[in-house]
Amino acid sequence: AQSVTQLGSHVSVSEGALVLLRCNYSSSVPPYLFWYVQYPNQGLQLLLKYTSAATLVKGINGFEAEFKKSETSFHLTKPSAHMSDAAEYFCAVTRMDSSYKLIFGSGTRLLVRP
């Protein structure tokens, strides 16, 4: 079975500070992992994805994530937070069966203080 755990339902940072959003996965097979962002009252937008190529994945808006198999982690980072980064962030793993459906974590709401 595959699952995703996001530690911290809320993370608050100051503008310009490092952003670190945590995601740990559980999977019996090599996973495909994703980070999505959701702005208020909108759908989900893909930030980045890991599909067994480079372990350090760069995404849009300056975000990146590193796949660490030994730690079963796929944490999302950004060196310097911007006010526009305030949103809900979801980590997801693909269910590696015939449907390839996404299994989502519970989400982390990022607050950026001026």
Add this chain to the structure above:
Amino acid sequence: NAGVMQNPRHLVRRRGQEARLRCSPMKGHSHVYWYRQLPEEGLKFMVYLQKENIIDESGMPKERFSAEFPKEGPSILRIQQVVRGDSAAYFCASSPLQDARDNEQFFGPGTRLTVL
């Protein structure tokens, strides 16, 4: 190329009524997923469809919920006899690939259902 379209964006129903949610996938996409997001929660998979076929409905409630993706037209998620617990945001996503191993799904803006 237009993105995934969902309508209506907001839907209000009284208990016992029917709700119909529509999803038009991106052009060229023949795979559609429906997810439900309850307040303050993550998205939960409901159903996966290809044209004229339900491939995986393991996340669908056993009663009152149904989905279709006809050869022509949008995918429809239908909820009969709605109850207050059905109030949620329903998201549709589409994918282009036959073998969606990296499964990039493109999400629509969602339909927010409120049951009074």
